[in-house]
Amino acid sequence: MVEMAEKQLARMRRAIEQVVLAQVEGLDPPETRKTLDRLLARGLPRDEALRLIGYVVGVEFFQAIGREGGYDHQRFVKRLGALPSLPFKENP
Numbered sequence: 087m088v089e090m091a092e093k094q095l096a097r098m099r100r101a102i103e104q105v106v107l108a109q110v111e112g113l114d115p116p117e118t119r120k121t122l123d124r125l126l127a128r129g130l131p132r133d134e135a136l137r138l139i140g141y142v143v144g145v146e147f148f149q150a151i152g153r154e155g156g157y158d159h160q161r162f163v164k165r166l167g168a169l170p171s172l173p174f175k176e177n178p
Contacts, residue, residue, distance in 0.1 A: 098144075099140075102140045102143050102144050102147070103136070103140055105140075105143050105147075106118065106136055106139050106140045106143055107136075109139075109143075110122055110136075110139075115159070115162075115163070117162075117163045117166050117167075118139060118166065120166075121135075121139055121166040121167070121169060122135050122136065122139060125138065125139075125169060125170060128170070130170060138169045138170055138172075139166065139169065141172060142162065142165045142166055142169065145165070146158070146161065146162045146165070149161075
């Protein structure tokens with residue numbers, strides 16, 4: 087049971103990584119690439135910057151499909167702008 091959950095979690099991580107890379111490369115939304123550039127300019131390693139962006143993508147995804155009721159671009163951009171801090175304790 088635990089092994090299955092770990093495999094599912096690993097698949098979700100890979101999917102989120104693919105979404106982040108697609109957003110960065112496709113400039114859609116452009117704020118994702120701008121956030122990566124900003125974090126790199128602050129000296130964060132690329133893999134850490136992408137992981138932080140992935141965290142925002144994952145949170146937004148689960149809120150969009152959950153009780154929060156859909157994708158909120160303004161909330162997404164606000165959270166990207168707050169990185170490298172993880173500001174997810176506030177009510178969106």
